[in-house]
Amino acid sequence: MVRPRRTMPVNPPAQDLTAILANIQRQLQEQQQEMTLIREQLAQQNQGPRVQEVPPPAQSVPPAVPPVQPIPPVAPQVPNISPVAQPEVRQEIPRNAEVPVAPAEVQMQQQPVREDLLYERFRRMKAPEFEGPIDPIAADNWLIDMQVILDFMRLTEQEKVLCASFALKKDARHWWITVQMRRNVLTMSWQDFVDEFRAMYYNKEVLAAQQDELTSFTQGSMTVMEAVKKFEQLARLCPNLITSETEKVRLMMKMFRTDIARQVSAGNSPPVTVSDCIERALRSEYWTNRDKEARAQFYKSKKEEKALAKTNQSRQSTEAKPQAQASNPNAQGPRQPGKNKGKGNFNNQGQQRNFPQKRNNQGNERNKNSYP
Numbered sequence: 567m568v569r570p571r572r573t574m575p576v577n578p579p580a581q582d583l584t585a586i587l588a589n590i591q592r593q594l595q596e597q598q599q600e601m602t603l604i605r606e607q608l609a610q611q612n613q614g615p616r617v618q619e620v621p622p623p624a625q626s627v628p629p630a631v632p633p634v635q636p637i638p639p640v641a642p643q644v645p646n647i648s649p650v651a652q653p654e655v656r657q658e659i660p661r662n663a664e665v666p667v668a669p670a671e672v673q674m675q676q677q678p679v680r681e682d683l684l685y686e687r688f689r690r691m692k693a694p695e696f697e698g699p700i701d702p703i704a705a706d707n708w709l710i711d712m713q714v715i716l717d718f719m720r721l722t723e724q725e726k727v728l729c730a731s732f733a734l735k736k737d738a739r740h741w742w743i744t745v746q747m748r749r750n751v752l753t754m755s756w757q758d759f760v761d762e763f764r765a766m767y768y769n770k771e772v773l774a775a776q777q778d779e780l781t782s783f784t785q786g787s788m789t790v791m792e793a794v795k796k797f798e799q800l801a802r803l804c805p806n807l808i809t810s811e812t813e814k815v816r817l818m819m820k821m822f823r824t825d826i827a828r829q830v831s832a833g834n835s836p837p838v839t840v841s842d843c844i845e846r847a848l849r850s851e852y853w854t855n856r857d858k859e860a861r862a863q864f865y866k867s868k869k870e871e872k873a874l875a876k877t878n879q880s881r882q883s884t885e886a887k888p889q890a891q892a893s894n895p896n897a898q899g900p901r902q903p904g905k906n907k908g909k910g911n912f913n914n915q916g917q918q919r920n921f922p923q924k925r926n927n928q929g930n931e932r933n934k935n936s937y938p
Contacts, residue, residue: 685732698738727758815837
């Protein structure tokens with residue numbers, strides 16, 4: 567008996583779902599357009615004047631379109647596999663999830679973050695520190711450098727005070743603590759900080775000493791640029807002494823050395839501005855140094871020539887002695903030590919030339935008396 571061969575079910579051909587959906591959408595759009603046209607006609611009829619009641623003309627009603635039955639999607643054939651129990655997924659809240667906080671708490675959290683960022687920005691600027699020496703020049707230089715850095719960072723008034731107070735060290739930090747004890751530094755402006763700083767490190771006694779130093783300051787062994795730098799520092803601390811540029815030029819001319827000041831003020835047009843005075847002083851210093859170098863080189867060459875001539879002369883005299891001895895055989899050789907040292911040796915008159923003997927006056931008188 568022959569068993570019939572089992573045939574596997576053949577999958578029907580897959581239908582084009584895209585074309586079917588496009589056809590359905592087109593039909594729906596046509597129906598929607600027809601319904602819109604009918605609504606417009608009804609609206610026009612209701613708005614028109616009623617002159618006499620005339621039955622409305624019969625309107626052609628479009629044939630009813632049979633509803634389109636949607637085609638059920640064809641489910642793909644999946645091999646018969648025993649279902650596996652899938653684990654139940656539970657949505658859990660992570661432990662580190664952010665919990666909403668009140669606006670006041672957000673503001674309190676943002677303030678330390680802003681201060682940390684401000685500290686990092688200020689630290690990268692490498693601002694100079696101030697330890698509090700009672701030196702108005704050093705204090706003024708630190709204040710100027712700090713002002714430039716804070717202006718570049720574009721900070722608020724309170725942030726400037728906060729950054730500047732962070733740069734105070736040692737004695738200056740103790741001074742700032744005393745300021746915090748007697749006033750509220752959180753609302754202090756930058757100008758208030760400058761006033762407090764100058765009141766501490768720009769006292770009257772120190773400023774009086776700086777004024778005396780400015781009036782008696784001279785260039786000395788410094789260069790023109792070094793003297794001008796020192797002069798500017800003193801002048802910045804004593805604005806009451808320099809009321810005009812003419813007064814500043816006068817004090818600067820008094821500061822220069824005599825040789826430089828003579829050349830700066832030479833001519834019919836003395837300097838009127840500070841820049842002109844400094845430029846002339848630099849030019850005078852340059853040519854003065856050139857003149858000194860030329861003179862030093864001249865005297866050095868003369869000294870070397872004299873030393874060379876003296877060396878050549880001693881060499882020639884040393885070479886001439888053997889030649890003179892060879893030409894004069896009766897000439898005596900060099901004096902040998904230990905010979906002809908007696909006072910009574912008169913045999914060698916040449917050796918006793920530079921050694922005169924002592925004369926006995928009493929003996930000479932006795933000899934004269936003994937002989938007629």
